[in-house]
Amino acid sequence: MTAQHAKDNLLIVHWHDLGRYLGAYGHPDVASPRLDRLAAEGILFTRAHATAPLCSPSRGSLFTGRYPQSNGLVGLAHHGWEYRSGVRTLPQVLSESGWYSALFGMQHETSYPKRLGFDEFDVSNSYCDYVVDRTEEWLQDSAENLAGQPFLLTAGFFETHRPYPRERYEPADAAEVDPPDYLPDTPDVRGDLADFYGAIATADAAVGRLLDALAHTGLDANTWVVFFTDHGPAFPRAKSTLYDAGTGIGMIIRPPTKRAVAPRVYDELFSGVDLVPTLLGLLGVHVPADVEGMSHADALLAPRPHADPVRQHVYTMKTYHDSFDPIRAIRTKEYSYIENYAARPLLDLPLDIQESPSGLAVAPLISGPRPERELYDLRTDPSETTNLLAGAEGDDADAEAIAADLAVRLHDWRQHTGDVIPSEFAGYRIALRYTETYLQIHRTKPTSRSAIAVDRGIEE
Numbered sequence: 001m002t003a004q005h006a007k008d009n010l011l012i013v014h015w016h017d018l019g020r021y022l023g024a025y026g027h028p029d030v031a032s033p034r035l036d037r038l039a040a041e042g043i044l045f046t047r048a049h050a051t052a053p054l055c056s057p058s059r060g061s062l063f064t065g066r067y068p069q070s071n072g073l074v075g076l077a078h079h080g081w082e083y084r085s086g087v088r089t090l091p092q093v094l095s096e097s098g099w100y101s102a103l104f105g106m107q108h109e110t111s112y113p114k115r116l117g118f119d120e121f122d123v124s125n126s127y128c129d130y131v132v133d134r135t136e137e138w139l140q141d142s143a144e145n146l147a148g149q150p151f152l153l154t155a156g157f158f159e160t161h162r163p164y165p166r167e168r169y170e171p172a173d174a175a176e177v178d179p180p181d182y183l184p185d186t187p188d189v190r191g192d193l194a195d196f197y198g199a200i201a202t203a204d205a206a207v208g209r210l211l212d213a214l215a216h217t218g219l220d221a222n223t224w225v226v227f228f229t230d231h232g233p234a235f236p237r238a239k240s241t242l243y244d245a246g247t248g249i250g251m252i253i254r255p256p257t258k259r260a261v262a263p264r265v266y267d268e269l270f271s272g273v274d275l276v277p278t279l280l281g282l283l284g285v286h287v288p289a290d291v292e293g294m295s296h297a298d299a300l301l302a303p304r305p306h307a308d309p310v311r312q313h314v315y316t317m318k319t320y321h322d323s324f325d326p327i328r329a330i331r332t333k334e335y336s337y338i339e340n341y342a343a344r345p346l347l348d349l350p351l352d353i354q355e356s357p358s359g360l361a362v363a364p365l366i367s368g369p370r371p372e373r374e375l376y377d378l379r380t381d382p383s384e385t386t387n388l389l390a391g392a393e394g395d396d397a398d399a400e401a402i403a404a405d406l407a408v409r410l411h412d413w414r415q416h417t418g419d420v421i422p423s424e425f426a427g428y429r430i431a432l433r434y435t436e437t438y439l440q441i442h443r444t445k446p447t448s449r450s451a452i453a454v455d456r457g458i459e460e
Contacts, residue, residue, distance in 0.1 A: 008256060008283050009223040010094075011214060012154045013207055014062075016055065016106065016161035017239055018229035020250045021200060029178045031201040034208035035252065038227060041263055042254030043300055048270040049314045049331065050231040053239055053246035054321045054350075055108045056081060058230040058272055063089045063109060063116075065276030065291035068317060069419040075320030077110050088288065090276050091152055092117030097285045099150045102138055105131035106156030108230075118154070126158035127168075128206035136213040143217040150283075155210060159203035162234045162352045164195035172197035181383050182237040182245055184365075188357035196233065224282060225254040228275070236362040240321050240350050242329040242338050243384045247316045251275075253282075253300070261301060269311040269333065270296060292417070315413050319421055322350050326421045330410045336384055337406035338374040341421060346370050375403045 022032040024039035025046070050058040052068055060066075060073035064087055068074045072084035083089075089109075091101035095117060103121035105128075107113060113123050122134055135155045142151060164171070174194040179185045183193075207227070214220045228251040232238035238245035251270070255261040273293030280287050281297025296310050318327045325348050326341040347366035353359045376384040388399040413419070 007148060007150055007222050009150050009219060010099075010152045010226065010279065010283065011210075011223050012152070012226045012228075013157070013210065014059075014106070014154070014227070015157045015159055015203055015229045017231065017234045018160050018200070018250055019232040019238060019245060020248055021160075021196070021233055022204075022250055024252075025250060027178075029172070029176050030197055031172065032204040034204050034211065035227060035250075038207070038211065038225065038254055039252050042225070042252050043261075043263065044265050045251035045253075045270050046265060046267050047333070048228070048249050048251040049244075049247045049272065049316060050249050051247075051272040051315070052317055053231045053241055054318065055230050057317075057319075058249075059107070059109050061272040061293075062228065062230070062275050065090075065273050065287075065293040067273060067292055067315070067417050067419075068319070070292060070417050073109065074317075077108055079320070080111075081320075082110055082112075083115070088290075089117050090279065091119075091154075093276070093280065093288060094152050094283075094285065095119070099152050100146060101152040101154070103154045103156070104134040104138065106158050107154075126156060128157040128159050128203045131155050131157060132206045132209045132213075135210055139213050139217050139219060143219055157203050157206065159206075160196060160199040160233070162356065164199045166195070166198070169195065169198035169202045171195045172201070180235075180245065182243075182385070183235060183358060184361050186361050189361050192235075192357040196235075220256065221258045222256045224256060224279070225252075226275075226279065227252040234350070234353050234356070235358050236347055236349060236353055236366070239353065240318065240325075240348065242316045242318060242327050242336075244331075244336070244378075244382065247329075247331075264303070266296075266300065268296070268299070268309045269314050269331070271311065271314040274311070313409065315410065317419070321348075323348065328410055328414065328419070330406050330413070331378075332406075334377065334379055335402055335406065336374075336376045336378055337403055337410065339407070339410065340370050340372055340374070344370050373403065373407075375399055375406075 021027055021030055023030050023036040024044055051061040052058045056073050056077040057068035060068055060071050064071045071087045073081050075081040095101060101118045103118040106126035107116060107123060110116060113121055171194040174190040177190045177193045179189055179193060183189050214223060229249050232246040232248060237243060240246060271293060274296055277287045277291050277293045277295035278297050281295040287295060294310050299310055313330050313332045316329045318325055325344055327338060329338040345366055346368045349359050371387060373389050375388040377388060388396060389403055
């Protein structure tokens with residue numbers, strides 16, 4: 001740690017189930033003035049993706065820099081899933097370099113918060129008003145008592161998880177709501193979204209209070225502010241799916257006000273496993289060898305025109321939510337490729353979505369069988385509605401070639417990260433089939449999987 005970075009603090013604010021539903025992401029029907037302002041003052045990530053579209057696995061990656069199959073958190077913590085022994089979290093890593101850490105409100109990584117490595121924590125209440133009250137109090141005290149020791153302060157909101165009770169959140173005007181194209185435009189869906197937007201407005205105002213407290217203490221001069229959510233919103237074809245609406249997350253990083261870092265939009269692919277190494281890079285802390293993500297710190301601090309992006313693709317996964325539903329995917333800027341390993345309905349809705357007005361609205365449309373594989377051209381179909389592999393085998397040679405290429409990369413990642421699921425044979429069958437297709441298309445001989453990896457520039 002250099003003297004330049006020695007006094008930089010880190011304030012992390014994270015929400016539930018938001019996706020990218022903020023004004024800063026092009027949603028004019030959403031009232032989020034404080035986060036929109038934070039985005040204008042900092043770095044707005046437009047292609048950040050969770051490693052998983054559900055709470056604990058996503059958060060596990062965001063706070064360890066490791067994929068769910070690597071850190072052990074492949075399902076929900078309250079269903080019994082925990083980190084493997086020896087897995088270190090961000091507060092533990094920073095503690096080794098002299099940071100003091102505190103957590104107020106939501107965490108969904110473990111049933112035993114002491115394991116997370118915070119020096120102090122209060123997880124008794126996760127609603128934003130309580131969390132901000134405790135955080136404001138802590139900031140006032142820390143400005144006087146920490147005597148220059150750097151800190152990690154984490155504020156976790158339960159918002160914007162369902163339900164959205166109207167006694168707590170004033171709904172938006174349903175007539176002004178613009179439903180996304182993956183949902184039917186009905187009065188019930190509009191009302192459901194209006195309730196969601198009400199929760200966003202309440203949580204956004206709470207973030208504003210927190211940022212005001214940071215400024216009032218003068219700590220904003222040397223504090224990195226990081227905002228993110230865990231995965232997509234709790235609506236059909238979003239949360240619990242590997243489509244963009246499910247894994248795409250809002251993320252903002254604002255530098256300390258003493259730093260001359262220009263506000264910008266970061267339009268490169270970013271995975272949840274990249275957050276820990278990126279934050280450590282911004283703070284000048286060594287990245288542990290077991291971290292699987294990539295640091296974007298240099299690209300954020302000193303962007304170079306025409307430089308190669310840090311990432312060419314991101315990987316996402318789902319294994320357990322309310323039930324066993326194994327899916328894996330790879331995403332580039334151009335394509336999204338998904339492998340479904342179990343026979344399930346077209347959409348397997350979590351219970352809170354299934355019982356919602358939006359869930360009931362789509363129920364008649366999602367009972368058909370799910371395809372074994374899916375490929376979407378994101379340049380012409382950003383909502384991922386037209387599966388290019390939906391026709392008969394071999395109908396589209398170009399789509400088959402693209403799928404074969406992405407299947408090899410996905411299989412290599414699964415092998416590299418030790419990703420084993422009970423239906424492993426199905427995943428292997430899919431990957432093997434498209435590996436062979438790739439070889440046939442390129443008129444090469446199947447010498448070895450390593451040769452295929454090298455040919456595609458994949459790190460073995």
